[in-house]
Amino acid sequence: MKARNPYLADEAGFYGKFGGAFIPEMLYPNIENLKQQYLSIIEEESFQNKLNDLLKDYVGRPTPLYFAKRMSEKYGAKIYLKREDLCHTGAHKVNNTIGQILLAKRLGKKRIIAETGAGQHGVATATACALMGIECIIYMGAVDIKRQAPNVSRMKMLGAKVVPANSGSKTLKDATNEAIRDWISNPENTHYIIGSVVGPHPYPDLVARFQAIISKETKAQLLEKEGRENPDYVIACVGGGSNAAGLYYHYLDQEEVQIIAVEAAGKGILTTESAATTALGKEGIIHGSKTLLMQNPDGQITEPYSISAGLDYPGIGPMHAHLFESGRAKFVSITDEDAMQAGLELSKTEGIIPAIETAHAFAIFKEMKFKKDDVLVFNLSGRGDKDLQTYIDYFGF
Amino acid sequence: MNNRINQKLAEDSKVLSIYFTAGFPTLEDTRKVMLTLQNAGVDMLEIGLPFSDPLADGPTIQESSTAALKNGMSSQKLFEQLEGVRDEIHIPLIVMGYFNAMLQYGVEAFCKKCNELGIDGIIMPDLPLEIYQKEYQEIFEKYNLHNIFLITPQTSDERIRLMDEVSNSFIYMVSTASTTGSNAGFGDEQMQYFKRISKMKLKNKLVVGFGIKDQETFQQATQFTKGSIIGSAFIKHLTENGVDSIPDFVKTIR
């Protein structure tokens, strides 16, 4: 038997001391059912065939691994971009929603709910539901509905119902609360498509498996381009951590590959407006998972802040909490200002306008120096169309 | 384990339990609300420790929780307010909250404090059976605290039997698949469920919660069970009519 990968979930869904399923009893039957069935279903050959066909012909996979020549010259390292922005709907989120919609169908569910922050996961879920002709309800914080307006219109056009979350900070955390409450009230016909590697077990593992295609492809593509599967660094932004989990997945046990995770510092980790979970958080429970989260000494969850709706979350997935605590990954936090500048720089240097979430990863050059021959793979998790208004307002175009 | 909860459940009459949010409507109302409820004839109290992200609660309890937190409520504050509570409150007291609050206070320190203050039980909806058994049961028992489990219409018989093994007071029957504060009333489906569970002849008593709002729903809920818990309907009344009108609310129930 192969030794267990220490960075992946164990039987009970723990990554080291993080993870598990801290859920009210009302959710138990659904979560238990999912836990009992997800592995055997997604490993079925017919499931894999359907998934791979859709990923190829509908999503547009494999996504390119692009050598960014001008960025490489500028920063004196070999910079590769994994082009998840070229996926149908414009971000990596669709890898997960296509997988989960097939799973939901196999489980006989007739109604889909999801939370969304930036709206990318909402759009990707609405898309998958339209594709399958299934009812779709998306919960979205009222603040995010305003700052990601184009995605709200897209979801509606795709036939989804968008329900505003008006509690708390009216952002991703609150949208997630509302989605969970909906699931409590609809325990039989509904599947909840969580958008990141967060929530109770088995979600973090399930979502990571569907995103793992990112590093699977990267390995083959890098072998072709560089004659080696392993880069020196893999770099991704972390909101909940799904695009990062996808890029890291097949490198987790390759210790020579350095893992860099970029969090949103918002206005700075010394201010009260931040979403840098590992810098500011402590072990606790959020959305059914034991992980690192921002909270006060009484255990009340802090309202986070980031200019990017997709990173505006007070926790991180338990896999990432474990990568942080074990020292396997290095975490860096990047301010709004540096992220916006990095987004502008990538646009002008490579002709690619990234999502503001993604732009955080490219600000790494402010924090770290690399050697000339270092091979860096960035996850270009999404494109910036949805953020145009924010860019326009910020830079005064 | 045997404490005030067991004594109350051993009495003949049906049990009326009220959930209220600590530190609401104003921070210093906690003790006054408790005393008024006891004097109005309520049998048991659930002291709601407010949480920023109460997943199992509907809008009414969410709003009272947000208000209580704004007022300055916290675990620490609640424990301060409960100093000496047993000089005037004699009915069973249960603390209900979310597990992160306990975790941050320290599970053992939290239980110890509850025991010193005269708390009889704890309800943490997001502390699942398996983790309780593995990591915390010993601590709860050491401090003579009943951990109360929730079941729903979807909970399997097998799992109910497991909970019945592990507990020794009552099982909290959630009336319908919903968050707190559902307003639909009880139909055939709920009555069948209450009856079905009562026929299981569990060693623990059954107490029904979620969706009890008036005399009719109280009577329906207790037809096959030992008692029932009112939360959102009470908080709504308290919000609209203030602390002094609490006895009026209790009179409408029985």
Ligand SMILES: Cc1ncc(COP(=O)(O)O)c(C=O)c1O
């Ligand atoms: C383009 C893009 N990147 C990253 C994220 C952050 O999510 P995660 O950390 O799960 O990849 C989002 C979330 O909405 C996103 O839209």
